[in-house]
Amino acid sequence: MICDPKNLNRSARSLPMLKIRAGHEAEIQICSQSVLWLKTHWLGRQLICPGPACPMCGGAEGRAHGYVTVILRTGQRPRPYLLEVSPPSWERLISLAKMEQLEVGTGLICTASRRKPKSPLTIEPFGRSENIPTAEASIRRTLDAVSILYGLPVMRPAETQEQWAARSIPLACSMIGQAIAQS
Numbered sequence: 001m002i003c004d005p006k007n008l009n010r011s012a013r014s015l016p017m018l019k020i021r022a023g024h025e026a027e028i029q030i031c032s033q034s035v036l037w038l039k040t041h042w043l044g045r046q047l048i049c050p051g052p053a054c055p056m057c058g059g060a061e062g063r064a065h066g067y068v069t070v071i072l073r074t075g076q077r078p079r080p081y082l083l084e085v086s087p088p089s090w091e092r093l094i095s096l097a098k099m100e101q102l103e104v105g106t107g108l109i110c111t112a113s114r115r116k117p118k119s120p121l122t123i124e125p126f127g128r129s130e131n132i133p134t135a136e137a138s139i140r141r142t143l144d145a146v147s148i149l150y151g152l153p154v155m156r157p158a159e160t161q162e163q164w165a166a167r168s169i170p171l172a173c174s175m176i177g178q179a180i181a182q183s
């Protein structure tokens with residue numbers, strides 16, 4: 001079988017989404033200093049809103065989703081996942097961490113749980129460890145995984161986040177335009 005090196009590269013940079021089922025709790029370690037916040041539209045499937053150029057909303061305020069790379073410590077072997085967070089659950093984590101004098105960022109160890117299927121995710125901090133695989137500890141890792149999730153290109157090695165955005169925004173616009181045309 002012939003493998004396209006481009007596809008190999010993309011699959012190596014994707015991350016599975018961490019799903020926390022109702023009544024379950026997972027121990028996670030946060031791998032980046034910041035959350036990647038973005039807005040999406042539902043047009044038969046979830047699409048990234050490209051901001052002011054968006055044919056759907058023109059960049060109007062909307063519901064944000066946050067993504068952060070985490071290491072799942074529960075289970076046989078720690079491994080990286082992409083965790084989706086809402087602004088309220090992230091703000092709650094920040095205030096809980098402040099009370100414990102912990103910084104929300106790379107290395108923070110938390111429990112993530114969900115009481116009922118529709119309940120919001122509860123993330124509670126309880127410590128930190130500097131022991132993180134360095135390959136996972138970067139916002140670029142999160143950005144790549146989110147790009148793959150939404151069908152956008154991944155960052156080129158020498159590219160800045162701005163250069164990547166300049167390349168991706170027109171593509172995100174045309175994806176929304178096509179989905180509007182099909183609906």
Ligand SMILES: [Zn+2]
Binds near residue numbers: 041049050051055
């Ligand atoms: Zn939009």
